[in-house]
Amino acid sequence: MSQERLTGPAAIADISEIPPVVSEWSRFQRVFFQRKLVMFGLAVLLVVVFCAAFAHWLAPYDPYRGNMADSLVQPCWKYLLGTDIQGRDTLSRMIYGCRTVLMVGFITVTVAAIIGIPLGLMAGFFGGISNMIIMRAMDALMGFPFLLLALLLSAVLGGGIQNVIIALSIALVPGYARVMHGLTLSIKENDYILAERAMGASSRRTMFGHVLPNALAPMIVLATAQLGILILAEAGLSYLGIGIKPPGAAWGSMVADGYQYLLSNPVLSFAPGLAIMVVVFAFFMVGDGLRDALDPRLRGLL
Amino acid sequence: MAVVTLWLVTLVVFFAMRLLPGDPLIIFMGESVQSGNMTTEQLAKLRVEYGLDKPLVVQYLTWIAGLVHGNLGTSIHYHEDVGKLMAERFPITLHLGLLAFLIEATLGVLLGLVAAVRRGTWVDVAATTFANIGVCVPVFWLGLLLTYFFGLRLGLLPIAGYTSPFDDFWMSTKQIIMPVVCLAIGSMSFTARQMRSSMLEVVRQDYIRTAWSKGLRERTIILRHALKPSLIPVITVLGISAAMVLGGSVLVETVFAIPGVGRLLVSSIFAQDYVVIQSGTFVIATIIILLNLIVDISYGWIDPRIRYS
Numbered sequence: 362m363s364q365e366r367l368t369g370p371a372a373i374a375d376i377s378e379i380p381p382v383v384s385e386w387s388r389f390q391r392v393f394f395q396r397k398l399v400m401f402g403l404a405v406l407l408v409v410v411f412c413a414a415f416a417h418w419l420a421p422y423d424p425y426r427g428n429m430a431d432s433l434v435q436p437c438w439k440y441l442l443g444t445d446i447q448g449r450d451t452l453s454r455m456i457y458g459c460r461t462v463l464m465v466g467f468i469t470v471t472v473a474a475i476i477g478i479p480l481g482l483m484a485g486f487f488g489g490i491s492n493m494i495i496m497r498a499m500d501a502l503m504g505f506p507f508l509l510l511a512l513l514l515s516a517v518l519g520g521g522i523q524n525v526i527i528a529l530s531i532a533l534v535p536g537y538a539r540v541m542h543g544l545t546l547s548i549k550e551n552d553y554i555l556a557e558r559a560m561g562a563s564s565r566r567t568m569f570g571h572v573l574p575n576a577l578a579p580m581i582v583l584a585t586a587q588l589g590i591l592i593l594a595e596a597g598l599s600y601l602g603i604g605i606k607p608p609g610a611a612w613g614s615m616v617a618d619g620y621q622y623l624l625s626n627p628v629l630s631f632a633p634g635l636a637i638m639v640v641v642f643a644f645f646m647v648g649d650g651l652r653d654a655l656d657p658r659l660r661g662l663l
Numbered sequence: 664m665a666v667v668t669l670w671l672v673t674l675v676v677f678f679a680m681r682l683l684p685g686d687p688l689i690i691f692m693g694e695s696v697q698s699g700n701m702t703t704e705q706l707a708k709l710r711v712e713y714g715l716d717k718p719l720v721v722q723y724l725t726w727i728a729g730l731v732h733g734n735l736g737t738s739i740h741y742h743e744d745v746g747k748l749m750a751e752r753f754p755i756t757l758h759l760g761l762l763a764f765l766i767e768a769t770l771g772v773l774l775g776l777v778a779a780v781r782r783g784t785w786v787d788v789a790a791t792t793f794a795n796i797g798v799c800v801p802v803f804w805l806g807l808l809l810t811y812f813f814g815l816r817l818g819l820l821p822i823a824g825y826t827s828p829f830d831d832f833w834m835s836t837k838q839i840i841m842p843v844v845c846l847a848i849g850s851m852s853f854t855a856r857q858m859r860s861s862m863l864e865v866v867r868q869d870y871i872r873t874a875w876s877k878g879l880r881e882r883t884i885i886l887r888h889a890l891k892p893s894l895i896p897v898i899t900v901l902g903i904s905a906a907m908v909l910g911g912s913v914l915v916e917t918v919f920a921i922p923g924v925g926r927l928l929v930s931s932i933f934a935q936d937y938v939v940i941q942s943g944t945f946v947i948a949t950i951i952i953l954l955n956l957i958v959d960i961s962y963g964w965i966d967p968r969i970r971y972s
Contacts, residue, residue, distance in 0.1 A: 398795075501671030504948040504955075506910030509928075513944050516932040517679050593801055597914050600803045601929055616804050623807065624815050631811075634804030641799040 392654040402646030405639055413459040420453035425608045433626055442632050445618060455633055457610040462640060465526055465595045466588045472530040474584060477537025478573070484538065485545025486568050496542060499535040507532055511594050512603060520606045525598060529591055540583055544576040551575075578655040585648035589641040596637045612637045665956050672948045673730070677723050680941050726941070735942035740934040745942045748927060755825055756916070756923035759839060760908050763846035767908065768901055771851040772894070775858025779893075780885055782863065790855065797852025802845050802911050806918035809841045823920040842919045846911050850904030857900040858893065865893040895966050902958035906951050 393399060412419055422428075422440075427448030436443045442451035484495040502510065514528035548554065549572065557567050598604030599613030607614065612633035619629030717725075729736060735745035778790035814822035821838050828835040865871065866889055874884045913925035920926075924943065931939035 497667060497671060500668045501675055504668060504672045504952045505944065506906040506947070506951065508910035508913060509944060509947060512913060512928070512932070513676070513679060513940065516940065589799065593799075596801050597803065600801075600914065601917060603929075603932060613801070613803075616801070616807065620807060623811055627811055630804070630807050634801055634807065637801045637804065638796075638799045641801075642796065645795065645799060 389654045393650045396650055398646045399650030402643035402650070405643035406647065409459045409463065409640055409643075412456045413463050416457050416460055420450075420456045422450035422453045424449060424453040424457040424610050433622060435626065436628055443626055443628050445615075445629055446622070451615070451629060451632060454610040454615060455612065455636055458612045458615065458633065458636070461522065461605055461609065461611045462592055462595075462637075465522065465529065466591050466644075469526050469529045469533060469591050470584045470588055472526070473533035473537055473587075474580065476530070477534040478541045478580065480534070481538035481541025481543075482545050482568055482573060482576075485542040486549060486564065486572065492542075495538065499538045502532070502535040503539070505532075507590070508594055508597055511598060512601070515598055515603050520603055522605055522609065525595060525604050528598075529594060532594075533587060533591070536587065537580070537583070541576060541580065544579060545572055548572050548575050582648060582652040582655060585644060585651055589644035589648065592637065592641050592644065665952055668952055669949060672952070673723075673727060673945060676941055676945050676948070677726060680937050681719060730942075730945070735946070736938040738931075738936055738939045740931065740936040740939070745939050748939065749924060749943065749946060752922060752924045752927050754827075755921060756909075756912055756925060758828070759842055759846065759915070759921065759923060760905075760912055762839065763843045763908050764850075764905055766843060767847040767851040767854060767904055770847075771854025771904075772858050772897060774851070774855040775860075775897075776862055776885070776890070778855070778859045779862035779866070780881075791859070794852040794855040794859075797848050798856070800848060802849060802914045803918050805848065806841065806845045806915060809844065810918075813841065825919075825921045825923075838919075842915045842921060845915050845918070846908055849911065850907045853907070854897060854900055854904055858897050861896045862889065862893040865889045868892075891965060895962065898958055898961055898965065902955055905954050909947060909951065 427444060427450070429448045431440070431444050432446055432448045434440050434444045434448075440450050440452070442455070444450055445454075480495050480499070484492040505513070510532040511528050514531055515525055518524035518528055554567060554571060557571055562570075595604055595611070596613030596616070599611040600617045602614070602617065605611035605614055615633040616630045616637075619626065619631075619633075622629055726736065733746065735749065737743065738745050738748060741748060774790050774794065778787045778794075781787050809820075810822045813820045820841055821834075822841075824838055826835040826838055871884060871889055874888050879888075912923060913929060915921070916923045916925040917929055924947070928940060928943050931943065
């Protein structure tokens with residue numbers, strides 16, 4: 362390959378400045394899979410997915426019904442992380458909590474993307490009045506801190522996993538719309554869009570067939586990073602008691618429940634909180650890895 | 664433009680509140696009716712008193728008219744003026760938030776700066792690791808950890824409450840240390856990450872190479888030439904962190920039982936006190952919009968290439 366290049370116009374430039382020709386996939390593999398932190402994140406996420414999928418036979422005890430005789434047991438061989446006031450095994454509840462985390466995270470991101478991306482796409486593509494209406498509305502939603510908007514909405518809807526998902530999705534939509542809006546504006550200026558329009562392609566075809574696919578990589582990166590933020594927000598809502606309703610197993614409410622027994626049984630609060638932190642960290646690391654692996658501007662640098 | 668956004672915010676808040684299943688009064692008053700303290704006639708009278716018998720548009724316009732005159736409505740739960748409730752609690756949240764923000768901004772920028780300048784060394788690794796972990800820590804959990812170790816085990820700091828610094832400065836400071844740390848750590852890490860990457864971007868520029876080749880000292884180059892341009896993207900992040908601090912205060916005030924605005928909102932949610940939620944969220948949204956306006960203006964100040972017409 363490099364031999365061919367020397368005869369072309371590129372021969373004029375310094376050879377060391379020419380990025381080596383690497384296929385996109387092998388670059389992805391190299392950047393993504395060869396970083397320890399990214400691999401750590403990926404491993405954590407796999408464990409969480411595994412726990413969520415096989416919770417019913419991984420969990421040693423029933424997460425919802427405890428043994429009152431074994432109330433507030435310290436961590437021991439029988440109960441690895443101890444039990445809460447109702448005698449429920451902390452470890453089992455944490456394993457079932459994986460389901461809550463994944464469900465809230467993935468459904469919310471998907472719903473928010475399905476609503477937010479077309480809004481941003483239309484606002485950026487058509488401009489004018491639709492741009493103004495959509496982006497003004499998004500600005501209004503952005504006026505609230507993310508957690509506060511989620512709080513307001515879940516307060517209005519009442520708790521429960523379904524309403525938490527709805528509340529968080531609505532709170533997340535403006536973020537997607539904004540980023541998609543910006544991406545659309547820059548992609549729209551490309552010559553291939555002009556060519557497409559000149560061939561008489563409809564707006565819909567141009568938007569969904571050409572603008573959207575070119576914006577997909579950054580949107581995936583955004584979604585991964587937002588999974589982490591979402592999990593923190595859901596945990597916060599559950600901690601306040603506005604999120605997942607008892608007896609549902611959510612890590613955030615487990616931390617809150619353990620507060621009363623902080624001095625005698627600190628593990629009750631510490632363990633679920635640590636789990637939240639590690640999972641959020643994993644999502645952020647995988648997000649960073651994806652960003653570097655998918656960003657075409659870093660081609661040749663990484 | 665900020666006014667239009669503000670108006671849209673009132674729409675969002677008002678109609679979100681009216682999505683409440685059923686009558687906002689019923690849920691709160693329902694208990695009193697059941698316990699026999701109040702008859703259905705009295706309930707109807709109350710409904711008229713709070714204007715809930717009128718059509719939605721009229722209710723909305725009444726609320727807006729009140730806001731314009733600085734009247735935020737009367738709380739159902741506290742039977743007090745919401746403006747007064749907020750005015751009592753706002754200085755507390757401001758004290759907490761402002762301290763957290765100042766610490767967050769200063770340390771975040773410093774941490775990012777040092778990490779970028781000493782790129783690849785152990786300083787960078789330590790700072791980056793700290794920042795990467797800091798953004799993931801659940802605020803309320805960190806609060807619990809600190810309470811456990813510094814409050815309960817070591818007995819160094821009081822675990823809850825708030826004292827005005829004008830009444831007892833030493834006690835106030837002791838009480839506010841843990842909340843401020845909790846509130847600052849997330850956004851500080853966020854700021855540090857942004858500062859590091861924008862600083863690395865700037866030191867690659869030609870004018871920095873020129874500065875080096877002129878033989879300037881490193882300190883001069885970093886502080887006089889590289890700092891200002893690298894702060895531009897950080898200012899956006901600082902705007903977001905200010906919002907994060909305000910949002911986080913809801914959690915932190917709950918953990919440490921601090922009677923601030925965030926605590927008021929949470930307890931109003933449980934008390935179904937829609938008047939307080941409605942006006943409270945409106946006030947907070949207004950603050951955020953103003954902050955964003957300040958951020959936009961400071962762009963022009965720090966980067967003369969940006970000018971608004």
